[in-house]
Amino acid sequence: MLKLSRMTDYAVLIMAQLAGADQAVAGTGSFANGGNEGMDTASGLAERTGLQQATVAKLLRLLAQGGLLTSQRGAHGGYMLARAPQDITVSAIVTAVEGPIAITACADGHSGEPCSLEILCPMSHGWNRINSAIRTALADITLAEMLPPAPLPARAAPVMAAKAGPGKDAALAAAG
Amino acid sequence: MLKLSRMTDYAVLIMAQLAGADQAVAGTGSFANGGNEGMDTASGLAERTGLQQATVAKLLRLLAQGGLLTSQRGAHGGYMLARAPQDITVSAIVTAVEGPIAITACADGHSGEPCSLEILCPMSHGWNRINSAIRTALADITLAEMLPPAPLPARAAPVMAAKAGPGKDAALAAAG
């Protein structure tokens, strides 16, 4: 445990794609939309990451709401990074997708209710120390640092939901 | 999110109780078992923490398997800390209850399977940095540091399942 959800993984991947495409714009020059440079559509990103279009769209919206992306509606619309990759922290991405980072329920200032479990409160000052250490760790690394030296593959193995379909769940479960 | 499960919270509380009882042994001298000093039973701990006996028992077994407690079976059996509180890290407790600490699936050396999602692999070196930072944070604080200055209350508010009694039926029966 102590792991963040798969969505966050996807989010970082998508952000990396956005950042990578931004870098590679001079080279490729091929975008889903017309000539809106640096703009990527949900469909295009889904194609390139191998994720489901609807899932990507949901994540993009979340990231835009978190202020990490700017969106342009309408035809020839799309998303682009709101800031340079080195100005986007992993902490910001995690927060945008999963909400505030707090490792325990009873920490970081009980908002409203006294606590879910009062007996745990005596421990809270210890947890708070840990919380801030984790936040620091996540705030200390940026999207730029997450980018691999080589550009991301144009289209990786298709990543579908592990559920539906006649073919059973071969995509995820069969990985091992 | 990014939170650890409630079980881990409970585990730390139980460990603190064990440590606290250990400290207070000279003063009180009252234990559930006969004269087995420093030994606590699951029932006794459940009583003092306000948690359910079965839940406490499960956690104690987990913690013992993780080498944090020593157990003594049979009559007058029980549990006691395997080491001094200042030699037990929060990291060890979390690991015992929740398994290995890794914030993402694709990190910390894929053990066997290549990865759940290959496309995420290019990110793994970044995640590994974050992983180790978090592990450090958790390994850096010990049970002794989690203990509040004042001894824990003998019996806090009863902590039951949040499920509100045996009047519940037929509301969500369709989900079968």
Added chain:
DNA sequence: CCTAAACAAGACCAATTCGGTACGAATTTA
């Protein structure tokens, strides 16, 4: 003005995971 492309928002469903319970077996002491 109408249509197509694209984001916005939220409802909704299915599957997994989690918290908690129950029961039986093994072990130790008296």
Added chain:
DNA sequence: TAAATTCGTACCGAATTGGTCTTGTTTAGG
């Protein structure tokens, strides 16, 4: 033998999560 206590596992209900679908809203272009 009987009682106390841990050990192990199987199980159930509920909460959370991952993912899909539907219905707007906004913009560009003919």
